[in-house]
Amino acid sequence: MKKGIHPDYVECTVRCTCGNTWKTHSTKSELRVDLCDKCHPFYTGQQKLVDTGGRVQRFADKFGGAAAAQLKKAEEAKAARAAKAAEEAAAKKAAREAKAAEKAKRAAEYAKKAEAEAAKQAAEEPAAEEQTETAE
Incomplete structure (x- = not known):
């Protein structure tokens, strides 16, 4: 890898619209998502209009x-x-x-x-x- 051309890989807090949060690693420090595994219709079996x-x-x-x-x-x-x-x-x-x-x-x-x-x-x-x- 070349030095100085890649962004920093930092710990990231991911927040879902349902209120669920978790930590992962990304080039950004915070991410906001519309769906997660706790609220996605495929995993919950409930109809949801996104x-x-x-x-x-x-x-x-x-x-x-x-x-x-x-x-x-x-x-x-x-x-x-x-x-x-x-x-x-x-x-x-x-x-x-x-x-x-x-x-x-x-x-x-x-x-x-x-x-x-x-x-x-x-x-x-x-x-x-x-x-x-x-x-x-």
Whole structure:
């Protein structure tokens, strides 16, 4: 090793954001870290959100609101489709009822015509029988 080009190798105090401290050796006398073996999710098994420099918040501001807006938009579209389907079903039901009413009206008219024709035929038959009897 060349003399005079390397930094001093001193005892270093490492401090974690969770409050854990320990001593090691480094070229700096003090280090600050975000995670250590006492608070890292891999070692603790607990979910932890590590936000270095507000990056998570910036991401949520940029894209988090968009996801919520997309979800809201999808729910509104679903509700609109459901309302449209209900409206179409009501229109189809009304059309079926109108068609059934028209059919019933035509059937009543046909029955009335058939009844009138039957009455006319019944009235003509005795008259025709009387004519045949008088002709004989």
